[in-house]
Amino acid sequence: MNLYAIGAIYRFEMARTRRTWMQSIVSPVLSTTLYFVVFGAAIGARMTTIDGVAYGAFIVPGLMMLMLLTQSVSNAAIGIYFPRFSGTIYEVLSAPASAFEIVLGYVGAAASKSIGLGLIILATSALFVPLHIAHPLWMLAFLVLTAVSFSLLGFIIGIWADGIDKLQVVPLLIITPLTFLGGTFYSTSLLPPFWRTVTLFNPLVYLISGFRWSFFELADVNIEVSVAVILLFLAVCMAIVWWIFKTGYRLKT
Amino acid sequence: MTSAISVSHLNKTYASGFVALKDINLEIRHGEIFALLGPNGAGKTTLIGIICGIVNPTSGSVTVNGHDIIANYRAARSLIGLVPQELSTDMFSSPWTTTSFSRGLFGRPPNPAYLQKVLSELSLWDRKDNKIATLSGGMKRRLMIAKALSHEPRILFLDEPTAGVDVELRKGMWEMVRTLRQSGVTIILTTHYIEEAEQMADRIGVINKGELILVEEKAELMRKLGKKQLTLELREPIAAIPPELAKHKLTLADDGAKLVYTYDTRAERTGITSLIDDLQAAGVRFKDLSTTESSLEDIFVGLVRQQQ
Numbered sequence: 001m002n003l004y005a006i007g008a009i010y011r012f013e014m015a016r017t018r019r020t021w022m023q024s025i026v027s028p029v030l031s032t033t034l035y036f037v038v039f040g041a042a043i044g045a046r047m048t049t050i051d052g053v054a055y056g057a058f059i060v061p062g063l064m065m066l067m068l069l070t071q072s073v074s075n076a077a078i079g080i081y082f083p084r085f086s087g088t089i090y091e092v093l094s095a096p097a098s099a100f101e102i103v104l105g106y107v108g109a110a111a112s113k114s115i116g117l118g119l120i121i122l123a124t125s126a127l128f129v130p131l132h133i134a135h136p137l138w139m140l141a142f143l144v145l146t147a148v149s150f151s152l153l154g155f156i157i158g159i160w161a162d163g164i165d166k167l168q169v170v171p172l173l174i175i176t177p178l179t180f181l182g183g184t185f186y187s188t189s190l191l192p193p194f195w196r197t198v199t200l201f202n203p204l205v206y207l208i209s210g211f212r213w214s215f216f217e218l219a220d221v222n223i224e225v226s227v228a229v230i231l232l233f234l235a236v237c238m239a240i241v242w243w244i245f246k247t248g249y250r251l252k253t
Numbered sequence: 254m255t256s257a258i259s260v261s262h263l264n265k266t267y268a269s270g271f272v273a274l275k276d277i278n279l280e281i282r283h284g285e286i287f288a289l290l291g292p293n294g295a296g297k298t299t300l301i302g303i304i305c306g307i308v309n310p311t312s313g314s315v316t317v318n319g320h321d322i323i324a325n326y327r328a329a330r331s332l333i334g335l336v337p338q339e340l341s342t343d344m345f346s347s348p349w350t351t352t353s354f355s356r357g358l359f360g361r362p363p364n365p366a367y368l369q370k371v372l373s374e375l376s377l378w379d380r381k382d383n384k385i386a387t388l389s390g391g392m393k394r395r396l397m398i399a400k401a402l403s404h405e406p407r408i409l410f411l412d413e414p415t416a417g418v419d420v421e422l423r424k425g426m427w428e429m430v431r432t433l434r435q436s437g438v439t440i441i442l443t444t445h446y447i448e449e450a451e452q453m454a455d456r457i458g459v460i461n462k463g464e465l466i467l468v469e470e471k472a473e474l475m476r477k478l479g480k481k482q483l484t485l486e487l488r489e490p491i492a493a494i495p496p497e498l499a500k501h502k503l504t505l506a507d508d509g510a511k512l513v514y515t516y517d518t519r520a521e522r523t524g525i526t527s528l529i530d531d532l533q534a535a536g537v538r539f540k541d542l543s544t545t546e547s548s549l550e551d552i553f554v555g556l557v558r559q560q561q
Contacts, residue, residue: 002327012343012350019345087341091400094305095358096327100537101284160455253267253302 006096009105010112013079017113024075025117032067032121036060036128036175039185039243053216056129061212062184063125064118064148068177069204072116072147073171076110076154081161084250093252099105099245103155110151111210118143131215131240139214141221145208150175158248178204188220255319256280257439258304259406263313265299265463273299275463277313281408286430286440287538288471290447290553296463297443301410305335317408329454331359334406338413340393344386348377350395351385353405360403373401391422393483398429407432411442413465415449426549447553461557474552483514483525485532485539495535501528512537 017024025221027032040056050058061081079141123129153170161167182204199205200221209225213219219226244251258281265274273296281287291297292371302308304315307327315322317329342351352368372378376397380388385396394414401409412428415423423446428439430453444450450457451471458468490509501524504513516523532539 002358002360003364004360008354012346012354015350017345063368081362083343086337087337088343088345090305090307090337090341091355091358093307094330094333096330097358099397100328248309252307 001094001104002101004096005095006101006105006108008100009092010109013075013106013109016079017075017109023229024113025120028067028071028117029039029120032063033124033209035063035066036125040128043185047086049202050190051216051218053218055131057125057131058187058212058236059185060122060125060131061215062179063186065204066176066179066184068114068118068143069150069175069207070144070171072110072114072150073114073157073175074167076107076151077158077161077171079106079110079227080155080158080168084158089251098224099242102245103152105240107151107155110154111147112117113146114151115143118147133215135214139211140212141202142207142211142226142230144145145234146211149230149234149237152241156237156240158250159244162246162250174206175210178202179208183208183220203233206230211252255316257283257285257318259316260300260304262316263300263303264311265296265303265308266311272461277460277463277465279465279468279472280516281350281439282456283439284434284437285435285455287444287458288444288450289441289458289460290450291443292506292557295460297460298412299463300460301335301412301443305333305410325412327360331404332400332407333410334404334408335410336401336414340397340415341389342385342396342400344384344482346385347382348372348385348388348399348480349381351396352399355400356403357475359406361404361431367405368403371402375399378394382510391418394418394422395426398426398521402433406438408441411440413443414445419485423449425435435559439538440469442459459553459556466556475546480515480517481523481544483513483516483528484543485512486510486541486543488538488540489510491537495537498528498531501531509554512539 036056036059039059043055048055080089083092122131125200157167157170163177181199182202188199188205188209191199205220206226206229209220210223212228213223243249255448258279260279262275262319263274264272266272277296289297289300299308303310304317304322306322317332320328320332322329346354349368351361352372356363356368369378369475372381375398377392377395377399380392385393388396389531398411398414415426416428418426427449430442434440442449442453454471456468457474459466484506487510490507491505492509494503494505494512494555501514504515505511506513514525514528516525519550
């Protein structure tokens with residue numbers, strides 16, 4: 001195992017975050033806080049509780065998940081896209097490092113950043129609403145599994161993208177809408193039966209539901225199903241990354 | 254003794270169908286400076302890319318110090334340092350962070366003293382904390398070399414290392430390459446500056462259209478393929494070469510003021526004595542004479558033209 005290579009990539013990526021801390025840390029925390037204040041204040045004034053949980057507290061897991069998904073994808077996508085774009089990828093490809101070690105460096109850094117941001121948002125939320133986490137270990141497990149899975153997705157997008165615009169397509173046009181429609185700000189049990197069934201085809205419903213369960217023991221879908229969905233998604237992403245390195249897709253000619 | 258690099262029946266065809274390398278066989282010896290010459294698109298960078306793990310070979314095999322580049326890629330790659338043609342580095346980092354990154358990437362523990370030595374030798378130490386974007390072109394080029402040397406490689410690939418570099422800096426780099434060789438590093442360089450190969454290389458390989466046309470000791474190559482020319486400066490210009498001198502295949506130069514005789518240095522007889530006798534018999538007198546040897550560039554151009 002080339003631990004020095006993993007460490008070098010990880011430190012390089014974390015240094016990039018420090019260099020761009022306004023964009024990497026302040027901006028997502030600020031926008032999530034604004035969501036929290038606007039939605040919490042506007043809707044929370046009319047809808048005081050959902051299933052016995054104060055609305056302001058109810059949306060915290062959803063907001064954390066929204067940020068976690070978009071940031072994981074963006075961080076990992078930019079992390080691998082930039083060396084491809086600038087040509088510095090030659091060094092990573094010519095290094096005595098396995099695909100697993102390279103991915104661990106990039107995805108580990110992207111996931112670390114997202115988890116850190118998630119925890120910052122959690123701490124910020126605690127300033128506005130009283131929070132009680134029923135299953136902290138499950139909460140952390142969901143946080144880590146989601147961050148890793150979506151960082152892997154971001155890594156795949158960063159390899160696939162042949163232009164800056166494509167980097168934004170998946171986070172903006174797919175992840176964000178699916179998160180909004182996946183119960184970030186509401187319980188899917190509030191929807192009419194038809195739309196409730198439709199939302200079950202949205203994979204993010206399972207992630208948000210599971211994450212919310214770890215906070216309040218409230219879930220739109222069974223917790224085991226949520227865990228199974230996230231593990232399945234992780235396995236699919238790992239298989240795609242494995243294929244990318246095996247074939248050299250968009251990395252080697 | 255195992256070669257530093259051994260390339261056997263290597264072929265590369267890109268997805269577009271373009272055949273970049275055709276059955277390349279090559280042995281690079283330990284501690285030598287090997288220059289790979291070839292026109293643009295000849296396959297030099299593809300060959301280097303395959304050896305370094307950046308390009309997938311279509312068929313054939315490559316070993317580095319006996320380690321197969323695919324089956325035993327870790328051992329093979331850890332021995333290699335690559336200076337690519339392009340100035341590809343993160344412009345927002347500093348020389349210190351980027352060389353530390355390169356060292357770690359190649360599996361070496363931190364060694365600030367060694368990195369300081371490399372950066373100092375390349376006159377980059379006093380700029381070690383500056384943003385790379387603020388460095389001059391020459392400094393960036395030297396930084397690419399520092400990155401390649403950061404993990405103490407035993408084999409160094411220099412792909413067009415002095416392209417766009419001024420004469421002063423180029424000579425400095427040649428000096429550095431010689432010093433590296435003295436420390437036992439094997440150096441493979443590709444270059445457009447034939448003078449560079451002529452100055453530095455022990456052996457020369459010429460590649461054209463994906464084929465390795467020849468691999469030869471530099472001195473032997475110049476001896477075998479080099480030609481000498483004898484130029485005679487005439488007392489009186491002549492309009493045409495007298496028929497009695499036809500057998501010498503002379504050419505007229507400078508509006509008839511000079512006669513040029515080309516001869517083979519390896520031939521048993523150069524034909525110079527006979528030429529001078531015939532000149533006297535024909536009444537052609539000369540006031541001065543000089544000889545010139547063909548350069549590596551002449552040989553290279555000749556070889557490539559011959560293949561075309």
